Amino acid sequence: MSKVVLITGGSSGIGKSIGEFLHQKGFTVYGTSRNPERITNSVFPLLTLDVTQVSTIQTAVTEIIARSGRIDVVINNAGVGITGPLEEIPTKEIKNNFETNFFGPIEVMKAVLPQMRAQKSGLIINITSIAGYMGLPYRSVYSASKGALELITEALRMEVKLFGIQITNVAPGDFATNIASGRYHAPVLSGSAYEKVYGQMLRTMDEHVDSGSDPLDMAVAVYQIIQTSKPKVHYKVGAFMQKFSIVLKRILPDKLYEKMLMNHYKL
Template sequence: MDSKIVLITGGSSGIGKAIGIYLTKKGFTVYGTTRNLKKYPDFTEFQLLEMDVREPQSVNRAIDVLLEKENRLDVLVNNAGVGITGPLEETPNKEILNAFDINFIGPLNVIKSVLPQMRRQGSGLIINITSIAGYMGLPYRGIYSATKGALELITESLRMEIKDFGITCTCLAPGDFATNIAAGRYHAPVNNDSPYKESYGKTLNTIDQDVDKGGDPEEVAKKVLQIINTKNPKVHYKVGALLQKFSIVLKKVLPDTWYEQLLLNHSKK
């Protein structure tokens, strides 16, 4: 059989680009997506398609281009996403809706577009890139946590719905990795007259430090390859620092208020 065809949304930078480069080196035929192809005239690592996951027509056009070239799609990596921080009270609804549009509705748009082809093939693998933040409500990152938590849950549902068609769905939750996510993240400003000024300011600084100290995104790429090569993938996977993964275990065993205090202590360190 020819090399597997892989589509990675949000493949022009960060974790998506790292996954694409790694899988290309391993012999896969990789397509990535970006909202604006004109920004990447010299991109040569793998093939890029123009796609805005928020727009079903844009998604369908990109999938049509891919299928016209390859006539199949073996793996979808739903990676496109956006960061968002801020006190809930001070975060504009427009930005909240945009985060859900990109992080939750966007992946669903792509899934809906690729399922008919995977069903015709009788095979396919969908990997939804979520976040360890999706397992817990983090202060000043509640919207981001909610979008990723929603994607984790919908993965569980979808997995059961498509099982009879030979298609598998799973999710991979990364912790903090050194990427440029902060550059594209919406963050509510730290206003001098805000009641959240001190607390939010400290938390925002901690968030940026955690990303800067994050691991190599290739770790995520290696985990994606492991999932692709697994005969019967699990529902949930995590990748990241041991303490970040252990935080999910702690949530299961600690009283809620104790766990809440741990999160507060970390965010204000």
């Protein structure tokens, strides 16, 4: 029997790549999009779902259960970027980001857990970010939203283990996707105290995404996790130095680590 998989945000980038790979491997894949009618070339069905609209999550979950009778794997992939000097990011945009990157995945988990408890099985994979392991300058809100999701995963994992449900985090490094074009950029304000540094940082961040890894690497990693009987709490996927930066944070004194980051970003 093929496993039934729900991937939020299956229209582009990492989610699309995971969906295509799992579909090719014989899984029954349901992806989602806020506007599925715009996507005409998906090899798996795309349901309408906006993680900030709880009713759309419930409708999509109900439809999958009606069509396939179960949900074995949920990949909480939908997410958006946000950049800017914290002082200048409108609070509304900070809250919007948390609605998608933090509260959205929580609502998806709340919607699928009753079905997984009834099945006495299930796997939830939360797509976080290596940026969630450290506060990155001009990406403070993104780091915070992904770091918060990492902790939710750690905690919930222990709450649902007795029901046979597994939860894990997969933190990608930089991947070449549409995330830079879709993210909220606080504008580089002329005359702002941050104008020069932030303008330069924004160019560097865009270059990092453009020269990022192939989303197929994420698809392979997720496939391997699904095949594992006891997934780890955390996975990191990406360039060696990006993954190693997490190890360095653990072993270096805080101030030395901060200096290293500031040198890296030429701050």
